[in-house]
Amino acid sequence: MSPEVTEVSTSTAKTAENSTILKSNLLCCTYDGRYVPENFSHFKSTNDKPKSPAISFMNANKGKPLLVADEYTFKLNKATTTTKYWICTINVCAAKVHTDLTNLLMKTAGNHSHLPEKEKIEVREAREKMTH
Numbered sequence: 596m597s598p599e600v601t602e603v604s605t606s607t608a609k610t611a612e613n614s615t616i617l618k619s620n621l622l623c624c625t626y627d628g629r630y631v632p633e634n635f636s637h638f639k640s641t642n643d644k645p646k647s648p649a650i651s652f653m654n655a656n657k658g659k660p661l662l663v664a665d666e667y668t669f670k671l672n673k674a675t676t677t678t679k680y681w682i683c684t685i686n687v688c689a690a691k692v693h694t695d696l697t698n699l700l701m702k703t704a705g706n707h708s709h710l711p712e713k714e715k716i717e718v719r720e721a722r723e724k725m726t727h
Contacts, residue, residue, distance in 0.1 A: 599695050614668065618623070628682060641669070647700055647703075648664040648665040648700070648703065649664070649665070650662055650663065650664045650692075650694075650698075651663045652698065652699055653716075653720060654722055655719075655721055660721070661684070661699075662681045662692060662694070662715055662721070664700075664703070665693060665711065666712060666713045666716060667690065667707055667711055667712060668683070668684045668712055668716060668719075669681035669682060669683055669684060669690075669691075670682060670684050671703065674696070676696075676722060677695065677696065678693050678694070678695060678696070678701065679693070679694045679695070679696065679698070680693055681693070681694065683706075683707065684712075685707075686711050687708060688705075688707055688708045688709055689704035689705035689706065689708065690703070690704070690705040690707045690708075691704045691705050692704075692707060
């Protein structure tokens with residue numbers, strides 16, 4: 596369902612510091628019968644289930660496994676008898692993924708603090724094809 600523009604409203608705010616009055620026109624649209632500001636109309640309904648990322652695997656330079664999810668790469672941090680714990684390959688990033696031992700996605704946690712690594716993944720894939 597695509598959003599439909601339904602109304603334009605004016606919002607006024609007064610700053611506490613110097614009593615400046617700010618005005619802005621808010622173009623709104625509906626999504627699933629609710630009003631959403633136009634610049635956020637790409638957001639889905641809160642009733643929609645979050646989309647699970649498609650995952651794949653490749654090898655790092657030294658042959659260690661890398662998990663690829665939504666153009667981000669993760670390295671295996673540890674494995675228990677039931678779960679593999681993956682962390683983002685960018686050291687300062689807090690994003691994590693959990694898979695079961697058969698590599699089925701169980702959980703994603705945290706947010707990435709950097710842009711997707713599409714080009715880096717393409718280079719790794721090309722390099723992997725050349726060596727096989």
